[in-house]
Amino acid sequence: MKKVKIILPLILLSIFLSSCAVTNYVKNGFENFTTYFNIYYNASKIFKEAEEEILKQQKDLFTTKVIAPSGNATNKLVQVIEKCSKILQYHQNSSLVDDALFMIGKAYYYQREFPSAIRKFSELLATFPDSKYSLEAKLWIARSYAQTIEVDRSLKLLNDVYLEAKDAKNKKVMSNALLEILKIYFKKNDYEGIINVGQEFIKISSDDEAIAQVLMQIGNSYAKLGQFDKALENYSRVKKYTSDYYYIFKSQLEYAKILREKERFDEAKEILDDLYSEELFNDYKDYTELEYAYLYLSQKDTSKALSYFTKVDTTYQSKETAGIAQFEIANYLENVLGNLDSAKFYYDKSLRSQITDDLKKNAQFKSNLLNRYKNLWTSIRNFEKQIPILRTFPIDTTYPKFQEIEIDSSKLNDSAYLADLQEYLAEKRRADSLYYEKLRRDSLTYQANLKTADSLEVNIARLKFDLATLFMVDYNKPDSAYTHLKEIVEKFPNKDFSERSIYALASYYETKGEKDKADSLYLYLYNNFTDSEISKIVAKRLKLPPKVSKKDLPDLEYNGAEKLVEQGKYKEAIDSLYKIYEKYTKTDYAPKSLLMIGYIYENKLAQYDSAYSVYKLLKDKFPNSLYTQRINSKLIAYESELQKKEMERKAAQDSLEKKNETPELKPDENENIDDGKKEEPVELKTEEPVEKKIEKPAEIKSEEPIKPDSSTQEKQPDNRRRRR
Incomplete structure (x- = not known):
């Protein structure tokens, strides 16, 4: 009976506890269920639609930047973030919280809000370290850093993710990590890295389309490294992994380019003919025709090459190939025909087309050079036109010299003749005065014009030096620069630009193997120019001690005095x-x-x-x-x-003068002055004045300066006096 009394409460307690557990289980399960269908399901569906739309835009795996989503996709991503944020706010006990965090992080990534994406993925890892998304979250964090300036940090994280996925035998994350590493190497032009990582990717990836693109990049990397046979091998494998016409066409086109580089022109043309005739590749005919142009250009058939470039330019104006063709036409006009105005026109035209950033920079650089070249020549010709005019003495058209007449001496007695003669002479004096005054003014003007002409010639020389620099440095045409440099050195050996001109001419002779001429100019520079970096370079080249610069001379002389x-x-x-x-x-x-x-x-x-x-x-x-x-x-x-x-x-001195004064003696009226005796004059004896001893300054004694300065030297008093 006692046993029954003890067991009964235990049974009741167990029933109570189990009923609580069941209630909690049912409650949590219901919350997950309602959360899933009410919020998460809708958010997941919307996110999937937005992601598919975005990935369709990013067909090329090696696009280094995340493409901005369309307006429709952006709206969907905003809805996803709002719905998933409600899960975090109102359903914290749901098992879908980590799912919501992961989806929000990806939505921020696709919106290119990378700091926000990193923050959400990091929150997921901190809150749910054992989540099924933890490894992928680390991958997405690394992806996000790759889109910022912290690319090296991203690379380190990707390698860590790859190793962790490898330990977990998660091939999907492994291949995705390798693909992200490949993108970074592609951005850095690390061809060796692309080859090594790409080959590892091909071994573990199950995505054939991705493998095809990686094979293309491996082939391109081998081509950049000059390993053409290995490039051909990888290009030939692309069509085995893809059914995408674009990548099949692209791999065959690159194959033909390598054959062209190897000068296997007939084989290259055969591939191009096949590509051009295949209807499946009609959308890419512009690329084929552009490659035809390069093929003929490599065979020195510039006429056919130019014909194809022109066809691409006129037929496919809205495509990238048209911009490339315009650039090549400009290059041909500039370097082969020397038609610089037309070349600049085509460079500028290519800048308005859809071309790569690198080609655009090159076209802009070329256009700027041609513009500078044109401006230099325009200025030179304008100055050259003025010089002959300035060096010509003004022609007297205002006041012609008065016509001389012969005086008829037989008519000098004729009053009428004399009156006419006097009028003529007065008129002649007036005309001659005007003539010589104008001649004087014209002479002054002419002298000023001569100075202006000399100044213009110096300016022309300076412009020609800039032109020579353009040829020497930017165009790599030293022979074109030589003519201008030689003229400058001969005419103006002592101007501010002379040193650079002489050095450039010496460098030209050196590149041509004319060492004696080069050394002669270097020696001239060494002997005549000291205050420049060029003089130091020349001293080293000639193995001579560097000359003391003028600015260093005062210091050198002062040190010598010390x-x-x-x-x-x-x-x-x-x-x-x-x-x-x-x-x-x-x-x-x-x-x-x-x-x-x-x-x-x-x-x-x-x-x-x-x-x-x-x-x-x-x-x-x-x-x-x-x-x-x-x-x-x-x-x-x-x-x-x-x-x-x-x-x-x-x-x-005042004291002495007082003692030297004597009273004037008056004669006594009662004294007999003329008594026949003469008195001797009484000599006034004055005592020698005792001069007060003057103390000398404690530091300075009174002596005559060795090098007196008349404007500043004090005159010293003379204390000596003459005895009377």
């Missing part, structure tokens, strides 16, 4: 420093040299007046110099000492 001071050769140092001051007045070495001269007088020679004279000159000439600030206090102290000495000298 060494003379160290050797105790003070007079030579002072002479050298004075020369530096006079030669480089507009540089800092002028005040610096004066400061050093003053220092020598003061501290080495103890000639303080000379030191003062130089310091005064330094202050007068360079009042704002930092070197002047160093001696301002000395000048103030010395000048105050001079004033004190002058005051003491004046006081002593």
Whole structure:
């Protein structure tokens, strides 16, 4: 009975607990069910439609950038994000939360919002580390980084994903990771990487269409590396993996290009003929005709090549091949026919067509060069037209010289004749005056015109140097540059552009193997030009010591003066420093040299007046110099000492003058002046005045300067007096 009492509560408890579990299970299951059908199912359906539309746009696997989705696809992706966000907000207990996060991340990726995509995939990994989507989420994170500037980080993540998928034996993720790595190598033009990773991809991938595209890229990489036989091998395998007419056609066209490169022209033409006659490839006839043009161009049949290029240009104007044909026509006109105006027209036309970015950059560069070439020649011809006019003396048309007449001496007594003669002479004087005045003005104008003509010739030479540079550097036509360089060097050996012209001409001779001519010009540069990088290059080339630059000369000379001071050769140092001051007045070495001269007088020679004279000159000439600030206090102290000495000298002189004064003697009225005796005059004896001893300044003794400056040197007082 007791056992029954114990068992009964246990049974009731177990029934209660099991009923709770069943209730929770039913509750969670119902939530998952309602979440799936009400929200997730609809979101998943919409996302699938948007993804299919986007992937149809991205037919080429090696498109390195995510193509912007259409407006319809964008709206669907926005709906997906909204619906999945509701799952995260209102159904956190649902088992579909990780599904929602994964779908939101992909929706952001397709919308090209890569930071948001990375954030959602990372949230998925952090919240559900064991989710069925964890490996794919890592792959999508790496994909997202590949679309940003962090490509190297993406590459590392992709390799990690590949190894993790390999351990998990997940071939789908492995092949997708390898495909993303291939895209990065394709973007970097890493042909070896494409070949190695591509071959690994082919081994594990089950996607035949993807394999076909990878084989195309492997073939292209071998072709870029010049391994044509391996390229042909991979191109020939493409048609085994795809039923897409485009890639079958493309592989055969590339096969024909390789045969052309190997100069197997007949085989290449046979393949092109087959492609051209096949109705399945009618949509790609423009590519075939373009390759016909290149095939004839390789065989030097420029007439047929130009004919095909022109046909492609006129027949397929809206296609990429038309832009390529226009570029080739421009290239032919420029380099073969030399018709630069027409060449520029076709380069500009190709820029308006659908061509690759690389070809567009090349066309823009060529167009700019031709424009520059045209502008240079236009300026040169305009200047050349003006020079003969400027060098021609103005023709006198306004005031012709007065006609001379012979005077009839037999009619000089005739008053009427004399009156006419006087009128003629007056008119002649007036006309001659006007004529010579105009001649004077014309002469001044002519002299000014001659200077203008000389200036124009210099400008022409400068423009021709730019033209020669264009030929030498941009067009790689040194022979065309040679004519202009030789003319410039012969006419203008000492202009600002002469050094570069001579160096360019020397380089031309060197490339032509004319070493003696080149070395002669290099030696001329070495001897006549010092302040440039070219002079240093020339010194190295000739294995000669580099010449001291003019800007380094003051420093070199100043260092030499300092060494003379160290050797105790003070007079030579002072002479050298004075020369530096006079030669480089507009540089800092002028005040610096004066400061050093003053220092020598003061501290080495103890000639303080000379030191003062130089310091005064330094202050007068360079009042704002930092070197002047160093001696301002000395000048103030010395000048105050001079004033004190002058005051003491004046006081002593005044005292002496007072003592030398004697009273005037008046004769006594009672004294007999004329007594027949003459008195000797009384000599006034004056005592020698005791001059007050003047103390000399503590630092400066009064001596005659070695090199006085008349404008600044103080005149010293003369304390000596003559005895009367």
